[in-house]
Amino acid sequence: MARPDVRPFRVSFEFFPPGSPAMEENLWHAIQRLEPLAPWFVCVTYGAGGSTRERTHRTVHRILTETSLAPAAHLTCVGATRDEVAAVADDYWAAGVRQLVALRGDPPAGEETYTPHPNGYAYASDLIAGLRARHPWEISVACFPEGHPQAPSLSADLDNLKRKVDAGATRAITQFFFDNAIYLRFQERAARAGITIPILPGIMPVTNFAAMVKFAKKAGASVPAELGWKFEGLENDPETRKLVAATVAAEQVHGLVAEGVSDFHFYTLNRADLTYAICHLLGLRPRVAAEAGRA
Numbered sequence: 001m002a003r004p005d006v007r008p009f010r011v012s013f014e015f016f017p018p019g020s021p022a023m024e025e026n027l028w029h030a031i032q033r034l035e036p037l038a039p040w041f042v043c044v045t046y047g048a049g050g051s052t053r054e055r056t057h058r059t060v061h062r063i064l065t066e067t068s069l070a071p072a073a074h075l076t077c078v079g080a081t082r083d084e085v086a087a088v089a090d091d092y093w094a095a096g097v098r099q100l101v102a103l104r105g106d107p108p109a110g111e112e113t114y115t116p117h118p119n120g121y122a123y124a125s126d127l128i129a130g131l132r133a134r135h136p137w138e139i140s141v142a143c144f145p146e147g148h149p150q151a152p153s154l155s156a157d158l159d160n161l162k163r164k165v166d167a168g169a170t171r172a173i174t175q176f177f178f179d180n181a182i183y184l185r186f187q188e189r190a191a192r193a194g195i196t197i198p199i200l201p202g203i204m205p206v207t208n209f210a211a212m213v214k215f216a217k218k219a220g221a222s223v224p225a226e227l228g229w230k231f232e233g234l235e236n237d238p239e240t241r242k243l244v245a246a247t248v249a250a251e252q253v254h255g256l257v258a259e260g261v262s263d264f265h266f267y268t269l270n271r272a273d274l275t276y277a278i279c280h281l282l283g284l285r286p287r288v289a290a291e292a293g294r295a
Contacts, residue, residue, distance in 0.1 A: 044056050161193075205246065
């Protein structure tokens with residue numbers, strides 16, 4: 001079958017560090033499944049308050065040594081001095097990591113508000129400046145099309161993103177969203193604010209609608225009523241739920257493609273199936289298979 005013209009898309013994938021041997025096996029299955037799609041980069045998160053710091057470090061090093069992927073390691077301001085952050089960053093650089101995701105970070109479990117470490121970085125912009133002073137990193141930062149839950153206003157939140165850009169951020173990754181108009185309006189507001197770095201849309205395939213609604217409320221992301229209707233009655237039907245999830249995410253991605261978007265960041269939740277299917281629909285094919293087809 002003739003291959004249709006396909007635009008050159010770039011994708012990146014986000015994973016979280018495993019908390020048990022079974023979770024680690026699941027993570028590495030996802031990584032191995034997605035690796036042939038040759039993503040731009042992959043990143044590994046921190047838990048709240050830096051609670052998974054060591055597991056994150058181990059996972060990043062394993063990705064670096066056992067795969068062909070380019071890992072972007074998460075670093076946060078929470079629970080670490082500037083010297084401790086510098087030591088971690090230098091270790092990553094020496095190992096060959098060249099990309100970071102720099103975040104303020106969430107407060108530790110049980111704490112309602114964020115309190116900077118007395119000898120650490122107070123904000124992500126400070127962290128970025130400190131990291132850039134040590135090495136010429138590529139640094140991704142978070143942004144929030146609907147506003148960070150703790151931001152006093154949308155304009156104040158955008159000002160904060162501008163500070164991160166001025167400190168040396170090279171790309172931004174959005175919080176997940178389900179209404180493409182929200183992302184497109186955010187792009188326009190960012191451009192008017194003088195923010196010119198790429199803003200990657202964060203796409204989250206919905207595997208569990210009820211759990212996602214709780215997560216979205218905490219993250220300050222809206223959930224369209226239509227999305228709830230699509231998953232209605234599927235609480236005990238995981239197979240149909242998976243098909244609906246793939247359809248919903250694919251529709252969202254193709255809607256963004258129609259608006260000229262070519263770079264996508266997928267929150268995989270350490271699952272490969274939905275993300276792989278959506279990438280396939282974008283025209284991405286396993287590298288080995290694609291090269292064989294051109295031979």
